Structures are given as C-alpha cells and as structure tokens.
Amino acid sequence: MAKKQEVSTEAGGAPSIAERLAELRKLNGLTLEELAQRSSLTKSYLSKLERGLSSPTIGTLLKLADALSVTVDQLISRSSRVNEILHVKAGERIPFSPSKERQATRMKPLRRSDRTRQCSLS
Numbered sequence: 001m002a003k004k005q006e007v008s009t010e011a012g013g014a015p016s017i018a019e020r021l022a023e024l025r026k027l028n029g030l031t032l033e034e035l036a037q038r039s040s041l042t043k044s045y046l047s048k049l050e051r052g053l054s055s056p057t058i059g060t061l062l063k064l065a066d067a068l069s070v071t072v073d074q075l076i077s078r079s080s081r082v083n084e085i086l087h088v089k090a091g092e093r094i095p096f097s098p099s100k101e102r103q104a105t106r107m108k109p110l111r112r113s114d115r116t117r118q119c120s121l122s
Contacts, residue, residue: 017056032046
C-alpha cells in the first residue's frame with residue numbers, strides 16, 4: 001500500500017503552490033489530463049506538482065498560469081485571498097473568445113501617416 005504524502009502549507013498558514021495549483025485546477029473544472037493538454041505538460045508531472053513531490057520551474061509556472069487563466073502572482077501568491085471565490089452570474093460573464101462586439105471596440109493600431117500627424121507641430 002502506497003503512502004499518501006500530505007502537502008503542507010507554507011509558513012504563516014498560507015497554502016503551498018501545490019495546494020493552490022490543485023485548487024485552481026478544480027475551480028476551473030479541469031482534470032489533470034485536461035490541464036496537461038492546455039499547459040503542454042505531462043499528467044504525471046502535474047500530479048507530482050500537486051502532491052508537492054516536484055517544484056515547478058518559472059517556465060512551468062508561466063504555462064500553468066496561462067492554462068488556468070490566472071497570473072503567475074495569483075498562482076504563487078501567499079495571500080489569504082487565494083481561497084476567496086468570486087461568483088459571477090451567467091448574465092454578467094464576459095466571453096473568453098472574442099465576439100463581434102468586443103472586436104469592434106478594440107483599438108486599431110495607428111497607421112504610419114496618423115503617427116506622423118500626431119507628432120508634428122502645427
């Protein structure tokens with residue numbers, strides 16, 4: 001029978017990176033396999049990270065933060081606010097994929113001629 005290793009919290013009672021990773025994955029409704037696909041990491045490596053058996057590199061943290069739609073700071077933060085859950089009603093949600101409305105409101109880059117006019121002194 002394999003021993004289950006408990007993931008310890010960091011000093012001050014803040015959750016460890018392993019605990020935050022597992023929590024964020026579950027809050028996003030993702031399995032280890034789904035997160036592995038999104039982050040281009042292996043399922044076994046993610047399992048080791050969540051159990052605290054391995055430590056992530058900065059590159060790994062960047063991939064995980066992107067896959068979980070959070071910042072690296074939110075992933076590694078020692079803040080007690082990590083456990084807070086934000087409830088957003090269905091009608092108030094912003095879609096992840098760009099809609100026609102969102103694309104229309106995006107700022108368009110200036111053409112070279114527009115930049116020249118802005119910079120000139122008249």
